[in-house]
Amino acid sequence: MNTKSDQRPQTGTADWNEYARHRGRVLHREELADNVHLYVVEKPDDFNFRPGQAVELAIDEQEWREQKRPFTLTSLPSNPRLEFVIKSYPVISNPEHEGMTEHLGRDICVGDRVIFGDAWGAIEYSGPGVFIAGGAGITPFIAIIRQLEQEQKLAGNRLFFSNKRVRDVFLQGELFRCLGHRVVCTLTEETHPDYESGRIDKDWLQSRVKSFDQQFYVCGPPPMVDDISVALQELGADPHAIVTEDTE
Structure with a gap:
């Protein structure tokens, strides 16, 4: 089986400073489906990625900065803004998700900030x-x-x-x-x-x-x-x- 991927950052807090190089404010959010939202985020000048890649992202709030999760970028590299489509999982029915996506979907507004690392592997296109x-x-x-x-x-x-x-x-x-x-x-x-x-x-x-x-x-x-x-x-x-x- 072919798993096209660069090395994904390790979980935990010890490497947090290394992988949270980038910050951006939420410019737009929109509900796309049940518990699914589109987030448009500022794109840092030094941030690059390929279609299909993901980042480890967290909410830039004191109690949430270490709760990073992998989310795929859905915008094109040429887009001046970053886009994420993220499904929120209520803790009451999904305790393993520990509330990060629920907080993101319920409470994060335009103007709030997220922090994220460099893009990493995930899925890469290899032909039709x-x-x-x-x-x-x-x-x-x-x-x-x-x-x-x-x-x-x-x-x-x-x-x-x-x-x-x-x-x-x-x-x-x-x-x-x-x-x-x-x-x-x-x-x-x-x-x-x-x-x-x-x-x-x-x-x-x-x-x-x-x-x-x-x-x-x-x-x-x-x-x-x-x-x-x-x-x-x-x-x-x-x-x-x-x-x-x-x-x-």
Whole structure:
């Protein structure tokens, strides 16, 4: 399996000063879906990144500066501002998230500041293929798809986008504008006439992919990524052509 990634900063507080080189104020925030927000942030002059890369980001408040989390940049490198699409996880139902994204989604306003380190690896485009995303796992693909559209290189690419419910889907209009009928949105916890139903698994993929001799880009919850990676290999995909996010 091919995990295209530069070294990700270590978690914890000992290396915080080294990886929080950049600061920017929130210039705009907008709700895109249930617990999903777009944040537009000032772009430091010395900050550079590639489509698909992420940063370790924290809220610039005393009690939150050490609570950094990885978030993917969804803007293009040429954009004068940075954009993040971030899903918030309420602690009451997601105690493992420790409240950082909940605080970000509930309390952070225009004018507040975030701090973040240099961009690191994550998913890198290696040629036409199939993008497979689960929920917020779509975020590394947003900047990649935007870059491909700008370069007029979207031909040969498809997107499978899985969410639990209709209210969880975001940026659907832009994705369909870019890829048209090559986008398939599926729901796992409800049915709707405008969406397909069911989890993306081996049978689902076999019924929708004609050739497994191509690139596959997979991002989403770790169990989903693991299961789909195994299914793709069982269906004949080259392990080196399966690009996943390195979370180590």
